[in-house]
Every structure is written in structure tokens, then in C-alpha cells.
Amino acid sequence: MIHYLQEPLLLENRGVTIRNRFMKSAMSEGMASRSNTPAEDLIRLYKRWSEGGAGLIVSGNVMVTRDALGEPGNVVLEDSGSMDAFRRWAKAGKKEGNEFWMQINHPGKQVVRGLVKEGQAPSAVPFPAGFQKFFAPSRALTKAGIEEIIYRFKRTAALAKEAGFTGVQIHAAHGYLISQFLSPRHNIREDEWGGSIENRSRFLKEIYRAVRAEVGEDYPIGVKINSADFMKDGFTEEESLYVIRTLEDLGVDLVEISGGTYEKAVMTGKQSEKSKREAYFLEYADTLKNQTSLPVAVTGGFRTKKGMIEAVRSGSADMIGLARPLAVDPDIPQKILREEMDDITIPSIKTGIPPVDKAGMMEVMWYSQQLHRMGRGKATKPCFSPKLSMLLALWKNGTGVFQKRRA
Known part of the structure; x- marks a missing residue:
């Protein structure tokens, strides 16, 4: 049975092959230097993950501008001033021949109070009072501000490619800025950037188009997106399916499925919907795979080799996303592939x-x-x-x- 996880995955749009079905999913490390560049400890951490055997490693979120930090210790890549550190990070993270993608992100209004004076959002809609106390007040973006952030995404992607990262992942989940644009709860704009799901997804689509034009046709671009926000008046499964079908038409190479926001933290398993299967979002992935041939990674909840193999064998997931388990044992992929481990429950x-x-x-x-x-x-x-x-x-x-x- 183990061959399902050993099997390479071809990203047909780019002709890029990921050597096995394990993906180290993004975790926020908080390990940048004071100048928001990759610190030596962060570089050493990714070298260790590369040695662990995952075919694809995705970095923690790298912010596209220093004006918008989600939390202390965020890495920022907005210009070419510190490229040596990013080159060393890229080299360490792909040391064993795996793919190493940079996750690029803008926190929107999810900016910790004290780090920045104000957040930016599609609309000036505050969080609920008990949650807002942790975050700076936010303002609605102007059209010029939206265009500036699209530029920032494409600039960061170009620099990631220059540094040696083998791809980028656009973070459109978990209540960050792109996720805020997708959500009717947070996006109440009445212009071309709000209203219908076609308009609310315009920001993500324009970011993808800008990044693709910048990095060229041979460079992988993935997207991390919610299956749903799991909140009243939030982004729904039906809207998520629509957006992913659109992303497939645009040429996105890999979609990672997650869910929830930091108001409703489904992605951690704390408030997840009950599932008949091991991972949190496999039922949604089944629905998605009936509507698209786009490669899909599912992250969250995998705890046994048997469950991982079944997800790939059944076609529900093309890649197995692991996050917190790899914070405890970075060698899980190679241990499973060598048939030295069956259970990764923590x-x-x-x-x-x-x-x-x-x-x-x-x-x-x-x-x-x-x-x-x-x-x-x-x-x-x-x-x-x-x-x-x-x-x-x-x-x-x-x-x-x-x-x-x-x-």
C-alpha cells in the first residue's frame, strides 16, 4: 500500500514533479531577525525539515510589505536589500532535492495591536469586541491601495524566484486579507471588488494573474484557500468550489484546502465539524475532486499512515499536508515511507x-x-x-x- 505515498506528483501545467505525496504545510514560525529577514535559526529549521523527507515544503507566511505585520517575528520580502539571507534560506529548505515554496501573504486587519497603527481591509468592518481588542483598528482600502497590494504580491513572488524558492503559495485562507475579500461578512464593498462572489474573488484572481505574469509560465503557483469560514454570513463551501474552479481555469498548479479563521479556528481541530474520516476537510475534498482535476492538498487531522494512504488511493487528496506533527517529529515522512511508523497521533x-x-x-x-x-x-x-x-x-x-x- 505504501506506494501511494511514494508516488511522484506531476504538476502538468509546469512540468514540475514533486517526488512524493507529503507536504510540510505552513506554520507561523515567528523566527525572523529584527529586520524581518530569515534568521539563522529559521534557516537551520528548514534544513532540518528538508532532511525529513517531504516532497514539498511550504514556508510560514512571508509578508509582502513591512507596513502590514501579522505578528512579531514575521519574515518580510518587499525588496532586494537582504537577498543573501533569502538565498541561504531557499538553499537550506531544498537541500535534499525537495520542492520549497514560499507562502506569500498580507494579514489585512489581522494585525496585532502595537505592531502597526492600523490594519487594511476590504471594508472597515471590525471584529467582534472580544476579538478586536487583540488587533489594531482597520480602514477600508481605496482602489489605489488594492492595486498597490497586488503589486506587492507580484514583487514578493519575483524576489522569491530570484532567491531560489521553487514556487510560491498565495495565502487566501484563515481570515487574512485575501480571505477577507472573499468573505461577505468582511467585504461589504459596492464596487467591482465586492458584492457577488465573482467580484469578491477578483482580488485573488488579479493577484494570481499579476504573479503569473511576473514569474513566467514555468514557475509553480499554489493557493491555500478555505473550504468555508464556518461562520454566519461567511465564505461558504459553494463559493469556495466556484473560486477553485475559476483558479483551475486560470492555471493554478496546486490548491491546499483548509478552513476557518482565527475567529472560528476550525483549522486547528479545536472547533472542527465532525467528520466520518480522519482528516478535517476530506468530505469537502471529495466534492471538489468531482468538479475539478486540479491537484489538491488536504491539511489538518491526518494521524495514521492508513488514513493518509486511503486519502491518496481514493483520489480525495493528491498531497497529504502535515503541520504540527512535523513540529514534533520532522522525520515523519521518511519514517512512513520506510514503513517505520504507522501512527503520528500527538x-x-x-x-x-x-x-x-x-x-x-x-x-x-x-x-x-x-x-x-x-x-x-x-x-x-x-x-x-x-x-x-x-x-x-x-x-x-x-x-x-x-x-x-x-x-
């Missing part, structure tokens, strides 16, 4: 303090600490006590550790 990270555990704050911090260990060249600590993790975080960062952080 026990829940619980401190025993109900308000902390309910919010999931320390779980994110625990995984972040594992990434930082790998970045320092150390082994991960899968059995590290969540309570000790919390104390360590408080000692290093104070109570600021309890601010909203990305999964």
Missing part, C-alpha cells in the same frame, strides 16, 4: 488550567517552542510538560505570551 497539550487550555494559547506556544529547539540545532521534546512550557514562556515573554498568536 497527545493534547493541556496545562490543567481551564481558561488557558480552553483558549488554546499554550498549545500554540508549546509547538512554537519545539520549532525554536530545532532552529537551535536541538532535538524536539515531545514529552515536554505543558505547565513547564507555560512557565518558560512567562519567564521569557511575560504576560504578553497570552496575546493572540497564529496557529
Whole structure:
């Protein structure tokens, strides 16, 4: 059975072959230098992931402008001033011959209070009060502002290619700016950028067109998109299917399916809809695969070799996206391919303090600490006590550790 995961995946539009069906999905590392360039620990971390055997590695989100930071430690690529660091990052992340794509992103109004003065959004619609307190106030983008951000995406993509990344992934999920444009909850514009799903998806389509024109016809471009927002008045499955069919017509090479936003964190499994199958979004992927031949990666919830093989064998997923498991054991892909591992289940990270555990704050911090260990060249600590993790975080960062952080 194992050959389903070993089988290469050809991206027919570009003639690029990914050597196996494992994808290291994006996680926010928070490991940039003070100048928002790749720090040595980040470069070392991606070298380690390359050695782990995944056919495709996707970076954590790289912001397209320094004026819009989602959280502390974000990498930014907006000009050619620090290309040496990006070249070394690209070289490390593809060390073992795997594909290494840069995920490019703009946070929109999901910008942590204190990092920037204000966020940018399709419309000046605030988050609910309890959530908005973590974020800076936002303003609606002008048409000129929209065009400027489209330019920023294509500029970052061109620089990623120049640095040696083998592709880019446009982040259109999880409530960031493109996701905000797709959502009728956050996009109430009455011009050509809002209203119908055709108009709300225009921002994503124009970003793709601009990036494609900049990087050329031989360079892979993927898109990460929600199956749905799972919120009242949010982006729906029907709209998601429409957008992905449009992306296929435009020539996108790989779509990664996720779901939810940081208001409704379905992608972490905390608030996911019940599924009859192992991964969170496989039922949606089945529906999608009946309507498109576009290669699809599914991320979230895979915990057994059997479940991964069945997803690929059945045609539900072309690639198996893994994120948090690779923060604990970066060698999972090669262990599974060598038939040395069948189960990758990780026990829940619980401190025993109900308000902390309910919010999931320390779980994110625990995984972040594992990434930082790998970045320092150390082994991960899968059995590290969540309570000790919390104390360590408080000692290093104070109570600021309890601010909203990305999964």
C-alpha cells in the first residue's frame, strides 16, 4: 500500500514533479531577525525539515510589505536589500532535492495591536469586541491601495524566484486579507471588488494573474484557500468550489484546502465539524475532486499512515499536508515511507488550567517552542510538560505570551 505515498506528483501545467505525496504545510514560525529577514535559526529549521523527507515544503507566511505585520517575528520580502539571507534560506529548505515554496501573504486587519497603527481591509468592518481588542483598528482600502497590494504580491513572488524558492503559495485562507475579500461578512464593498462572489474573488484572481505574469509560465503557483469560514454570513463551501474552479481555469498548479479563521479556528481541530474520516476537510475534498482535476492538498487531522494512504488511493487528496506533527517529529515522512511508523497521533497539550487550555494559547506556544529547539540545532521534546512550557514562556515573554498568536 505504501506506494501511494511514494508516488511522484506531476504538476502538468509546469512540468514540475514533486517526488512524493507529503507536504510540510505552513506554520507561523515567528523566527525572523529584527529586520524581518530569515534568521539563522529559521534557516537551520528548514534544513532540518528538508532532511525529513517531504516532497514539498511550504514556508510560514512571508509578508509582502513591512507596513502590514501579522505578528512579531514575521519574515518580510518587499525588496532586494537582504537577498543573501533569502538565498541561504531557499538553499537550506531544498537541500535534499525537495520542492520549497514560499507562502506569500498580507494579514489585512489581522494585525496585532502595537505592531502597526492600523490594519487594511476590504471594508472597515471590525471584529467582534472580544476579538478586536487583540488587533489594531482597520480602514477600508481605496482602489489605489488594492492595486498597490497586488503589486506587492507580484514583487514578493519575483524576489522569491530570484532567491531560489521553487514556487510560491498565495495565502487566501484563515481570515487574512485575501480571505477577507472573499468573505461577505468582511467585504461589504459596492464596487467591482465586492458584492457577488465573482467580484469578491477578483482580488485573488488579479493577484494570481499579476504573479503569473511576473514569474513566467514555468514557475509553480499554489493557493491555500478555505473550504468555508464556518461562520454566519461567511465564505461558504459553494463559493469556495466556484473560486477553485475559476483558479483551475486560470492555471493554478496546486490548491491546499483548509478552513476557518482565527475567529472560528476550525483549522486547528479545536472547533472542527465532525467528520466520518480522519482528516478535517476530506468530505469537502471529495466534492471538489468531482468538479475539478486540479491537484489538491488536504491539511489538518491526518494521524495514521492508513488514513493518509486511503486519502491518496481514493483520489480525495493528491498531497497529504502535515503541520504540527512535523513540529514534533520532522522525520515523519521518511519514517512512513520506510514503513517505520504507522501512527503520528500527538497527545493534547493541556496545562490543567481551564481558561488557558480552553483558549488554546499554550498549545500554540508549546509547538512554537519545539520549532525554536530545532532552529537551535536541538532535538524536539515531545514529552515536554505543558505547565513547564507555560512557565518558560512567562519567564521569557511575560504576560504578553497570552496575546493572540497564529496557529
